[in-house]
Amino acid sequence: MKTFRIGGVHPAENKLSAASAIEVLGLPKQAVFPLSQHIGAPAVPCVAKGDVVKVGTKIADAGGFVSAAIFSSVSGKVAKIDSVIDASGYRKPAIFIDVDGDEWEEGIDRSETLVKECSLKPEEIVEKIKNAGVVGMGGACFPTHVKLCPPPGSKAECVIINAVECEPYLTADHRLMLEKPEEILVGVSLLMKAAKVDKGYIGIENNKPDAIKLMQEKAVAYPGIEIVPLKVKYPQGGEKQLIDAVISRQVPAPPAIPISVGAVVQNVGTAYAVYEAVMKNKPLFERIVTVTGKSVVKPSNFLTRMGTPMSQLIDAAGGLPEDTGKVIGGGPMMGKALMNIEVPICKGSSGVLIMNDKEARRGEVRPCIRCAKCVSACPMGLEPFLLSTLSAHSEWERAEKDDIVSCIECGSCQFTCPSNRPLLDMIRLGKSTVMGIIRARSAK
């Protein structure tokens, strides 16, 4: 069975919510939409205080080419445009909407019927995706239409769908595949058409045999789509790792991007969002969020409207357990500990993980014993112990030479370190500094 070549770790899977069917979560009292919930320029509000909006009304325009529009997930009145503490822990501008009823925009097809036929041209599909504010649903939130417009000189050869869900605990993609397989496959065909390729792969780790089986059965009817079962290894969901695992091609160091080797990688959640956007005229305003944790009463997967506070999801899953140590937005490996559980669900919120006190605590930091476990674990072939030291000593030139910008911040090094060293913390600092230096240099 296939997997990527270098590095990787095997964290405990803990897929506690894998058997819980997707439930529809109730509407929040007030929905909050941060304006920067994607990579790129923040969106620009196109509503004002007091405006009445419906479900699916555009409330903010894309702020540039690499940006995405934001749509209301509720109907009601715009209460204010103010700031809210988002997952970063800082206040960011956001639109607040007081919920009143549940009235949808006309034109959105709310029926469950599967629509397979699509007569749109590739450019029209991209335009529809763009106009629906679709971004990568895996967590990085890169605007989808940008990935489908390859830079001049490069050509896509295949679409790879990331259905790996290599993060422990999370099951949102797994449940989506079990419950909406046909919709996903139509979405993949649309993505293939938009990228002008006739080959599509769906990479699924073999800890989801039911999903592999179901998708394989359904995929027979969709020419060009192949289901690729993959050996379980973290971080297989990393774009470069997935390309390596599925088509055995290696993406060179930045500035090369996946398209340089002919691959367009999209998340399985994105494929579903593309299906809804193109076939059902439904912009991106809801997503599946896993709420899980060892002490959580009812680990669940909720179909959640964006802007719902995380506290509402936690309550629906049985409330915040007493021994809570950390609440994490996302999975345990790449997620972010939250300062506040009122943080709204955004386009990239794949899960809410509640870690108990014991699990959450970091161990005592001890000196590096030069065991090189981090070197073996690094899926990018870097030397994390060295990069973190260079970063701590502000040796930016050497850090750049040692390819710190190639780091995908998967956290395998920190996970594997027997001395509990904060390797990724320091590397992240170094990476952002070095990227700033490179940007400043190229701006000159």
Add this chain to the structure above:
Amino acid sequence: MDLILVAVISLGAIGLIAAVILYVASKKFAVYEDPRIAQVAEVLPQANCGGCGYPGCSGFAEACVKAGSLEGKLCPAGGQAAMEKIAAILGLQAEASEPKVAVVRCNGSCENRPRIVKYDGAQSCKVAHATCGGETACAFGCLGCGDCVKACQFDAIHMNPETGLPEVDEEKCTACGACVKACPRVIIEIRPKGKNNRRVYVSCVNKDKGPVAMKACKVSCIACGKCVKECSFEAIKVENNLAYIDPNKCRLCRKCEAVCPKNAIVAVNFPPRKPKVETPATEAPKAETPKAEA
């Protein structure tokens, strides 16, 4: 015997030729270095702190000698005394400079600013700043990991374990600015030392709106503007929900300190206020209030 003789002669010849080449090269490629550069470097503190803006002490010495004037040049670590010595060596006039000191503009001690979460990542302010908003509800204040302490080459800044905030040792601080660069939140500012070491400044950098700032910290600036109205010298400005006192305009009257409803304005090294009567600050000379900075 022959062998030894050959060896001695040939080695001697090689030595001689090398000596001639070296001599010629040293004359031909000689670089004249102004001897004053070494002299100037000698009077500098050799801490290589970079506070002057040049790469280390030798860089500063070279710049002083080559510039032909000491205008705008100051070694913050050596201070006025070092500049006078340099002036004497070079036969130039040293610019009169005002002594400066680093000031920590955050008073969010554990008591004033309750901790709402616990940060257990890498003990570095830069990392903490990039990862989260800090342990308190104030996203602007001191993170308390001590990057400034590590940056100081003069042992002039230390964490107070009680307040969790850094404190500057005025005697040791040379105002080189290393801590200012180290602080990811630009809390530390280099301000003039002031007359008799007295300073009045806003000890807060919170730019949140009043109600938000008020909830986060007991001593945050809420930009109410009372100090601006009170100031007779137009020394105070409120920008981005934060008051700032211009040290060049401030006359140390302390009226703003008295009206600040949140005690965000701090006056250091003043004598204790006399009850009722508002004393102008300049009258009582030997004042050493225990009120610590920051």
